[in-house]
Amino acid sequence: MSTMVMNRPAMTRGTVRRVSEPANGSVRMRLTRRGRIVVVTLAALLGFGIALSAERAVATSTVDPVSYETVYVAPGESLWSIASGIAGERDVRDVVAALEELNGLTSSQLQVGQELLVPADGL
Numbered sequence: 001m002s003t004m005v006m007n008r009p010a011m012t013r014g015t016v017r018r019v020s021e022p023a024n025g026s027v028r029m030r031l032t033r034r035g036r037i038v039v040v041t042l043a044a045l046l047g048f049g050i051a052l053s054a055e056r057a058v059a060t061s062t063v064d065p066v067s068y069e070t071v072y073v074a075p076g077e078s079l080w081s082i083a084s085g086i087a088g089e090r091d092v093r094d095v096v097a098a099l100e101e102l103n104g105l106t107s108s109q110l111q112v113g114q115e116l117l118v119p120a121d122g123l
Contacts, residue, residue: 067120072113079108086118 083095
């Protein structure tokens with residue numbers, strides 16, 4: 001077995017240089033060339049994805065034109081009686097809920113002479 005002996009000290013004395021920090025205490029981040037390429041690529045993919053989803057949303061939205069009739073509430077009429085007149089084969093509860101939503105009603109209480117929008121073809 002051999003042993004090696006060195007005469008120089010393990011640590012040499014030298015000058016210590018402080019790294020200057022910005023006055024506000026923040027540290028500036030530096031990107032390498034590869035980092036910049038990654039950031040630009042991710043931004044391009046994100047923009048492409050947003051554009052593609054917006055185009056798909058526009059292409060799939062189809063609005064069917066609906067014509068409405070105005071119905072005036074007569075004495076003794078309720079939202080239930082109006083809904084049952086236009087419900088056809090559907091559940092009257094669903095038609096009442098749809099009429100409330102269409103007319104912005106917070107309850108099923110109606111006033112005599114109140115105007116209600118009702119789809120001309122029913123709901």
